[in-house]
Structures are given as C-alpha cells and as structure tokens.
Amino acid sequence: MELWHACAGPLTTLPKKGNLVVYFPQGHLEQVASRDMSNFDLPPQIFCRVLDIQLLANRENDDVYAQLTVLPTTELIGAKLDDKEIERIGVHEDGDGVTTAKSTSHMFCKTLTASDTSTHGGFSVPRRAAEDCFPPLDYKEQRPSQELIAKDIHGIEWKFRHIYRGQPRRHLLTTGWSIFISQKNLVSGDAVLFLR
Amino acid sequence: MELWHACAGPLTTLPKKGNLVVYFPQGHLEQVASRDMSNFDLPPQIFCRVLDIQLLANRENDDVYAQLTVLPTTELIGAKLDDKEIERIGVHEDGDGVTTAKSTSHMFCKTLTASDTSTHGGFSVPRRAAEDCFPPLDYKEQRPSQELIAKDIHGIEWKFRHIYRGQPRRHLLTTGWSIFISQKNLVSGDAVLFLR
C-alpha cells in the first residue's frame, strides 16, 4: 500500500469503503466502451455506495490504478448505513473522508539513463540513495557487495547484486539488473522507485 | 476472421448483430467479479439485443474470444426490430441464426516439439504442410530458400526464412523463428496454425 501511494503520487486521493460517491457513467464508458453509447439516455451521474476498493497495478507495465466496486443507491450524500442495509450489501463504513499517501523516508526515485537500461552493464545507484535505502556494506573489504531482495508492486521478488567498486568508488546493481530491465520492458527515461 | 474461426475450432458458434440473446449475469459475474455478488437479487437471465460483436484475441497469449455488446430489452424471442428501435440503438439485424467456421484448405496445424521450441535451431516444417501452404521453391538450386511474411491474429507481421536443405532434404523455418517463439512464449506441446 505504501508503494502504491508512492507510485500514484501525492495528488491521488481515494474514497473509503462504505462512502457515498458520484459515478459518472458517460465519462467511464468513453474510456472502456468499444462502441458509441452517447444516444442511450444514460444519466450523467449516479449516486453509489462504495462496496470495495482494491489498489492494483497493471500486470503489463506496473501502472497503478484502483478498482472500485460500487452499488447504485437512492441515499443522499451524508447518509449513514443502517443495520438492515449493512446486512444486505455486506459492507461497513471505514470512516469518512479520503485516503492519502503518507510521506516516507528511506525512499528514492531515479530516472533511468541510457547506461542503466543498456545490456552493456548494470545500474548506477546514486550515492545518497544507496546509503539511505540499502543495508550498509562492509567498506573495509576491497569490493564490498551483498545480495538485495526487492519486492515489486505485485509482491514478486527480484534479486540484485549490490557492489561498491570502481575508481572512483560508486554503488552499482549488477547481476539480476538486466533481467529486471527486460522483464519490465524498461527504457531510458523510465523511472524506478525504491522503498526500504 | 478465417484465422479466428480456425483457432476457435468448429464447435464455436456465435450470434449475429441484432439477434436477441439470453444473458446470464450470475455466471458472468462469477468469472469477472472481484467480490461475491450472490446476495444482490440479480435476475438469473436477461433478454438482450446484440448491438455488436468483435472477434478478438488475448494480447498476451493469442487466446481467441468474442466481445458481445448487449442491451437489455423487453422484446420476446423471435421479435423483429422496428424502424423506431433501429434508429434509437443504431443497429440493423444481420440475419437470423449463428456464425460458424468455413472449412479451408491450404492450412496446417502442428504441435511444437522440443526441437521446434529450443533456441538451438529452427522449426521443422512437415513436408505436406510446406507444399500445401508455402509458395513453391526453386528446387533446381542447391539450397533453395525464400522469405515468408506471416500475419498473426492481431495483424502483426512476422518474417521467417524458409529453406529446403539437409540430408535427407527437409523444409525448415530458420531466421526469425526463435524471436517468434520467445515473443509468443511458446513451449513444447503448444500448437501453431498456418493459413495460406
């Protein structure tokens, strides 16, 4: 959930389960319909109760989105659910208002360079980022390194070799990085976000 | 459309645009809903008019499916659209009955072997298949070959080098085959279908 909000950005707010919302079917259909529906006398807006919210990400490109399950209702905005209605639709209110992101430290975002995405080498980790977000290395060694295990937004684990080497010294992700780049179809200009 | 029906198989039948159909929302929701909807008093069946049919294929694995756009209606099965209704929903009947596949020659299907899907080599084309479906080669040459351009079910073009070589002689697809295998995520036991 923390990663989802970090990806969605600070401007993204969501209703909570049980809230009353206004659903705009015309705008929704414009995006998902395979056919023009404009002459079907659809109401411009429908008052709905939010039954469920799921924070999801596109399986193909990791774009984040939220899936809301809503039920049309005749209630007025501000109305509370009574016990009978709660039993019928099987949902409790989580509270009023909206969900927003919490700020987090130990997080960094980097726009990928041509070198980062090339098959020629690995990923240059900005110094501050490595020190903030990665477990510390033993700098007494000549080429200190460790294996990092990171979970992506789907919960899938990725392993990276993190090494501190070169002249001048710098942090790099080597083994495991290129397979990540190719599986995620990342190109120069895309961004990666790490959360400790 | 011919390729779609060849992939769907001879048992697949579809209604036509404008037909009246019976929609079963409960069974549909069991497949697509993220939440149990069984206590919402949904009607077991809804009579609908078919507004549109699209023959499509899954972008990921080329599985074929059809997308039907349907509109609830109070008409009875067997009813015809009148002019007023045609104007309102903007659809004409294509005729009664169902759409079925047509049989086609110059077509072949092969289950892929371990050698076909390995990165070690190309694709062994069964002799009959090559003679039926591919443009004839100039067998006077020592190693006759040509470039084949094939469109997949999305209309995307793939290029293959078709060569007749080896002792004994056999038809092979070489250059271009392995990229096709990897992009389509094909493994031993999967099948490919070629249509001239």
Added chain:
DNA sequence: TTGTCGGCCGATCGCCGACAA
C-alpha cells in the same frame, strides 16, 4: 559524483549436416 565507454571473456544463439527413430 556518475554517465559512457573500451576491453575482455564466457555464455548463448543459431545455422549446418549426421544420424536414427
């Protein structure tokens, strides 16, 4: 501090006929 490159070597790709099922 970090983006790009040349160097280098090992792994893999992919085309070929041999061979046998």
Added chain:
DNA sequence: TTGTCGGCGATCGGCCGACAA
C-alpha cells in the same frame, strides 16, 4: 519423413576500471 544432436562461428551479455562531464 522428421526429431534430436554434435559441431562451429558469430554474436551478445555482462563485469571491470578508465575517463570525463
């Protein structure tokens, strides 16, 4: 007739420090 293999060049992957922006 065709599935699998050994062979072999060519290409690519990927780790390294040099160097400069």
